[in-house]
Amino acid sequence: MFAAELLVAQNIGFAVIALMMIVAALRVVTTSNVVHAALWLVVVLGGAAAQYILLAAEFVAVTQVLVYIGAVMVLFLFGTMLTRARIGAERDLNNAYWRLGIPVAGALFAAMAIALVSSFGDEQLPAEPEVTSVQQISDQIFGPYLLPFWALSFVLLAAIIGAIVLARKD
Amino acid sequence: MMSMFAVEVPYWGQSLLRVLGGIVAVLLPAGTIVYVFLFKMMSFMQSRLGPMEAGPYGSLQLVAEVGKWLQKEDIIPERADARIFKMAPIVVLVSTFLLVAVVPFGPDAWFTNFEVGIFYALAVSSLSVLGILMAGWASANKYSLLGGLRAAGQLIAYELPMVLAVIGVVIQAGTMNLQQIVVAQNSGSIFGFDGLGNPYIFTQFVGFVVFMIAIQAELTQAPFDMPIAESELVSGYMTEYSGFRFLIFFIGEFATAGVFSLLTSVLFLGGWGVPFAWFGWTDVDSVANWMNVVGPVIMITKMMLIAFIIMWVRFSSPRFREDQLQRFAWKVLIPVSLGNIALTSIFKVVM
Numbered sequence: 001m002f003a004a005e006l007l008v009a010q011n012i013g014f015a016v017i018a019l020m021m022i023v024a025a026l027r028v029v030t031t032s033n034v035v036h037a038a039l040w041l042v043v044v045l046g047g048a049a050a051q052y053i054l055l056a057a058e059f060v061a062v063t064q065v066l067v068y069i070g071a072v073m074v075l076f077l078f079g080t081m082l083t084r085a086r087i088g089a090e091r092d093l094n095n096a097y098w099r100l101g102i103p104v105a106g107a108l109f110a111a112m113a114i115a116l117v118s119s120f121g122d123e124q125l126p127a128e129p130e131v132t133s134v135q136q137i138s139d140q141i142f143g144p145y146l147l148p149f150w151a152l153s154f155v156l157l158a159a160i161i162g163a164i165v166l167a168r169k170d
Numbered sequence: 171m172m173s174m175f176a177v178e179v180p181y182w183g184q185s186l187l188r189v190l191g192g193i194v195a196v197l198l199p200a201g202t203i204v205y206v207f208l209f210k211m212m213s214f215m216q217s218r219l220g221p222m223e224a225g226p227y228g229s230l231q232l233v234a235e236v237g238k239w240l241q242k243e244d245i246i247p248e249r250a251d252a253r254i255f256k257m258a259p260i261v262v263l264v265s266t267f268l269l270v271a272v273v274p275f276g277p278d279a280w281f282t283n284f285e286v287g288i289f290y291a292l293a294v295s296s297l298s299v300l301g302i303l304m305a306g307w308a309s310a311n312k313y314s315l316l317g318g319l320r321a322a323g324q325l326i327a328y329e330l331p332m333v334l335a336v337i338g339v340v341i342q343a344g345t346m347n348l349q350q351i352v353v354a355q356n357s358g359s360i361f362g363f364d365g366l367g368n369p370y371i372f373t374q375f376v377g378f379v380v381f382m383i384a385i386q387a388e389l390t391q392a393p394f395d396m397p398i399a400e401s402e403l404v405s406g407y408m409t410e411y412s413g414f415r416f417l418i419f420f421i422g423e424f425a426t427a428g429v430f431s432l433l434t435s436v437l438f439l440g441g442w443g444v445p446f447a448w449f450g451w452t453d454v455d456s457v458a459n460w461m462n463v464v465g466p467v468i469m470i471t472k473m474m475l476i477a478f479i480i481m482w483v484r485f486s487s488p489r490f491r492e493d494q495l496q497r498f499a500w501k502v503l504i505p506v507s508l509g510n511i512a513l514t515s516i517f518k519v520v521m
Binding site for chain 1: 249250251254284285286289290292293294296297299300303304306307308310315318319322323325326329346
C-alpha cells in the first residue's frame with residue numbers, strides 16, 4: 001500500500017477512540033460502583049458513535065446517541081438510582097459465575113471476527129468516504145428490507161405489550 | 171461562512187472562527203435572556219423595577235452577578251462523589267454547545283451543515299439529562315436525587331412529543347437538514363401567494379404548539395419545573411452546587427433556552443430567511459451575500475420572540491403536579507402529535 005493512500009488522520013482518530021473504548025469497557029466490568037459502571041458504558045457507546053462518524057455514517061451515529069445514550073442509558077441510570085444508588089465502593093457486585101463469562105465472550109468475539117474477516121476481509125474503505133444520505137437508507141429499508149423491518153416492528157410491539165402487561169397491577 | 175471574506179481562510183482558521191462563533195452564539199443569547207427577561211421582564215410583571223443600580227438602567231447587573239458567583243467558595247459535600255459531582259455541570263453545558271453547532275444563521279453563515287441536522291439536535295439535547303442525573307446522584311443528598319429522578323422522568327416523557335412534532339416539519343420540508351428546511355419555508359407559497367413564503371407555523375400549527383410545550387418541559391421552566399421545585403426540593407439537583415459550578419448550570423439553563431428558541435424559529439418561523447419571492451431568489455445559492463449579515467439579526471429577533479413566550483409562560487403559570495405532568499405528556503401531547511403526523515403525511519401525498 002502506498003503511503004499516500006493511508007488516511008493518517010482517520011487512522012489516528014480511530015486508534016485514539018478505540019483505545020478509549022477499550023479502557024472504558026474494561027472499567028465497566030471492573031469498577032466497584034454501579035453508577036460508575038453505567039457512566040463508563042456511556043463512554044463506550046459514545047465512542048461507538050464517534051467511530052460511525054469516522055466511517056461517514058452520520059445517521060447511524062446520531063441514532064446511536066439518541067437511542068443508546070439519550071434513552072437506554074438514561075433509563076439504566078434512572079433504574080439504578082431509584083433502587084440501589086449507593087455512593088462509594090460496593091462489594092459483592094460480581095456475579096458468582098463471572099468466570100463462565102470469559103469463554104463465552106471469547107467465543108462470541110471469535111465468531112464475530114471470523115464472520116467479519118470472511119465476508120469483508122479483502123475490502124478496503126474508499127479513500128474519500130461517501131456520506132450515505134438518509135434518503136438512500138430509507139429507500140433500502142422500505143424497499144428490499146421491508147420484510148425484516150416489519151418483523152422487527154412486530155417484535156418491538158410484542159415487547160411493548162409485554163411491558164404493559166407486566167406493569168399493570170389489575 | 172467563509173465566502174463573505176475576500177481572503178481564503180485556511181481550515182484551522184475556519185475551525186477557530188467557528189468555535190469562537192459558537193461560544194458567542196451560546197453565551198450572548200444566555201446573557202440577553204437573563205437580563206431582559208429574567209431580571210427586567212419578571213420585575214415589571216410583578217410591579218417592581220428590578221436591578222437599577224449597576225450601570226445605566228441596571229444593565230451591568232449581569233457582570234455583578236457573575237462576579238459574585240466567581241468569588242464564592244467552591245463547596246463539595248464531604249460524602250459526595252467528587253469526580254462525578256464536578257463533571258455533571260460540564261456535561262450539561264457541553265450538550266448546549268453541541269446543540270448550537272447545527273443552527274444556520276445565513277446562506278453561508280453556519281457552523282456545520284449537517285445532513286441530518288434536526289435529528290442530531292434532538293439527539294444531543296437528550297445528553298443534558300445525563301448531566302442532571304449525575305448531579306442529582308453525586309450530591310449525596312436526597313433532595314438532589316429526587317430532583318434528578320424527576321428531571322429524568324420528565325425529560326424522557328417530553329422528548330417524545332418533541333421528536334414527533336418535528337417529524338411533521340420534516341415530512342413537509344422533505345429534509346432533515348436545517349438549512350434546507352429554512353429554504354423550503356422561504357421559497358414556498360401559501361395557495362400560490364408567495365409574499366410570505368410558507369413558514370410552517372401556519373401549516374404545522376399543531377406541531378408548533380406541541381413543540382413549544384415540549385421545550386418548556388425540556389428546559390424545566392415553570393409550569394414544568396417539578397425537578398427544581400424550590401418549595402419542595404430546595405432547588406432539586408442543583409441544591410449542593412455553589413459558586414462557579416452553579417453558574418455553569420445557570421448558563422446552561424438559559425443558553426439552552428436560547429438555542430431551543432433558535433431551533434424553533436428555524437423549524438417554524440422561517441429561520442434566517444426572508445421570503446425569497448421578495449428579491450427573486452430561487453434557491454440557497456442565489457441568495458444575496460448581505461443575508462449573511464442580515465440573517466443573524468433576523469435569527470436573534472425571532473429568538474427573542476420565542477424566548478419571550480417561554481419566559482412569559484414561566485412567570486405566569488403555577489407548577490404542574492408530577493402525575494398531571496406525566497399524564498399530560500403521554501395522554502395528550504403524544505396522541506395529538508401522532509395525529510398531526512398522520513394528517514401531514516396524508517396532505518403530503520394528496521397535494
